[in-house]
Amino acid sequence: MGLGVIKSYIYSFAARFSHIALILGLAISYLLSEFDGLLYFHAAFGVIFGVAIIFRIIWGFIGTKYSKFSDFKFSGLGGYFLSFFSKKEKFIGHNPASSIAIIIMLSLGFICVISGLMLYGIDENSGIFAFLYNNYNELKFVKSIHEVSANLLLIVAIIHICGALIDKFIHKNDALNSMITGYKLTKNDESVKANLAQKIFCLVWILAIIAAFLYILNRDNFILKSHALKVDYSSQNAVFAKECGSCHMLYPPFLLPKKSWEIMMANLENHFGDDASIDEEANQNILNFLLANSAQMNSNKTAFNILKYAKNDQNIAITQNEYWIKKHRKIDEKVFLRDDIKSKANCTACHKDIQNGIIQKSLIDYEKIKRF
Ligand code: HEC
Numbered sequence: 124m125g126l127g128v129i130k131s132y133i134y135s136f137a138a139r140f141s142h143i144a145l146i147l148g149l150a151i152s153y154l155l156s157e158f159d160g161l162l163y164f165h166a167a168f169g170v171i172f173g174v175a176i177i178f179r180i181i182w183g184f185i186g187t188k189y190s191k192f193s194d195f196k197f198s199g200l201g202g203y204f205l206s207f208f209s210k211k212e213k214f215i216g217h218n219p220a221s222s223i224a225i226i227i228m229l230s231l232g233f234i235c236v237i238s239g240l241m242l243y244g245i246d247e248n249s250g251i252f253a254f255l256y257n258n259y260n261e262l263k264f265v266k267s268i269h270e271v272s273a274n275l276l277l278i279v280a281i282i283h284i285c286g287a288l289i290d291k292f293i294h295k296n297d298a299l300n301s302m303i304t305g306y307k308l309t310k311n312d313e314s315v316k317a318n319l320a321q322k323i324f325c326l327v328w329i330l331a332i333i334a335a336f337l338y339i340l341n342r343d344n345f346i347l348k349s350h351a352l353k354v355d356y357s358s359q360n361a362v363f364a365k366e367c368g369s370c371h372m373l374y375p376p377f378l379l380p381k382k383s384w385e386i387m388m389a390n391l392e393n394h395f396g397d398d399a400s401i402d403e404e405a406n407q408n409i410l411n412f413l414l415a416n417s418a419q420m421n422s423n424k425t426a427f428n429i430l431k432y433a434k435n436d437q438n439i440a441i442t443q444n445e446y447w448i449k450k451h452r453k454i455d456e457k458v459f460l461r462d463d464i465k466s467k468a469n470c471t472a473c474h475k476d477i478q479n480g481i482i483q484k485s486l487i488d489y490e491k492i493k494r495f
């Protein structure tokens with residue numbers, strides 16, 4: 124039951140299409156954030172959600188009557204909630220609760236997508252904000268903004284859904300149906316009719332969401348692609364590569380603080396139970412190289428946290444650093460002893476390209492850790 128008996132066309136196809144795109148974009152990306160190893164797809168659906176948000180915001184200014192922010196009703200929210208059990212006032216467009224929820228969701232969604240893209244740059248050296256990668260120090264709070272806005276958004280979305288369901292099943296209104304069919308029953312014919320410019324905008328809008336979806340399936344897209352450059356340590360310092368890469372993988376120097384490298388290089392004859400000693404000149408050469416590229420000399424996320432968690436300044440093992448321990452806590456000790464891994468110190472078994480100085484979640488072999 125609506126306001127009357129005339130079927131009025133209230134929500135255009137583009138508005139309804141974007142409503143679905145917003146719902147799916149949010150739901151899928153939120154769900155994917157729970158799975159390790161699906162970070163890329165989490166980000167990809169976040170981008171689609173972002174595209175839907177931008178078009179919906181523009182439509183709020185240039186769209187048809189009931190989609191416009193200027194048509195939203197903000198007053199009477201208290202009365203709207205108070206009339207919960209009585210006969211409710213009917214609205215042709217959005218009611219006060221929906222109006223407020225939409226504004227809050229679009230704002231939170233926008234913040235969530237932007238902070239997500241920033242985080243993808245800061246943590247993963249990927250995407251349009253990859254230039255932020257070496258600024259972890261100043262930007263570590265972005266993660267909290269992303270998580271808080273995502274969770275608030277989910278809460279408001281759930282309240283909005285509950286409202287829509289109450290409206291439909293308790294108050295027997297047709298607002299929910301109208302988001303699918305476009306029609307509401309009204310007293311007079313209130314139908315909206317898009318002008319040519321609006322129609323063209325709608326077409327672009329729908330194509331943009333479809334295009335974003337297809338474009339993002341290819342990981343090499345400019346919005347999310349990795350900007351990490353492989354460092355070739357052997358060409359930077361051949362002595363380091365030869366002497367320190369003969370028994371185990373080559374550890375990127377930013378994985379330990381200066382002090383640790385100094386202690387290690389002063390005790391090579393007693394190196395984790397092995398004698399790794401080398402002549403004085405080579406030792407000095409390697410030490411200089413390690414110090415010049417140590418955790419202090421880098422400002423990416425890993426280096427920042429290695430320093431922050433370097434509680435014991437006598438420690439020389441990366442795997443004894445509290446940050447390393449914290450990040451690998453969830454992995455069963457037995458996994459590290461498996462034949463295809465052998466040791467915690469064998470980072471390459473799980474982290475592709477780590478020997479070239481690249482540490483990204485999207486390069487971790489999560490499947491390998493699950494296999495027993
Ligand atoms: C003679 C063999 C040998 C040589 C040469 C050698 N290492 Fe090692 N290194 C070891 C062994 C064995 C371990 C312990 C690995 C493990 O725990 O599985 C180790 C561990 C390490 C670790 C700690 C890994 C962890 O547990 O976090 C670092 C860092 C390291 N080596 C750096 C170097 C550097 C720098 C050089 C060159 C100066 C070097 N190593 C040369 C044998 C060697």
Ligand code: HEC
Pocket residue numbers: 159246378424425441442450451454458459464466467468469470471472473474482483484487489492
């Ligand atoms: C058995 C597999 C395995 C080995 C071996 C391993 N890691 Fe990891 N590492 C992981 C997994 C899985 C994660 C992700 C944990 C998560 O999702 O929070 C991780 C996370 C990390 C992170 C944090 C990444 C981020 O952005 O949050 C760093 C840094 C890291 N590892 C460094 C190392 C180094 C250095 C070594 C070798 C000394 C190493 N890892 C050895 C599996 C491994």
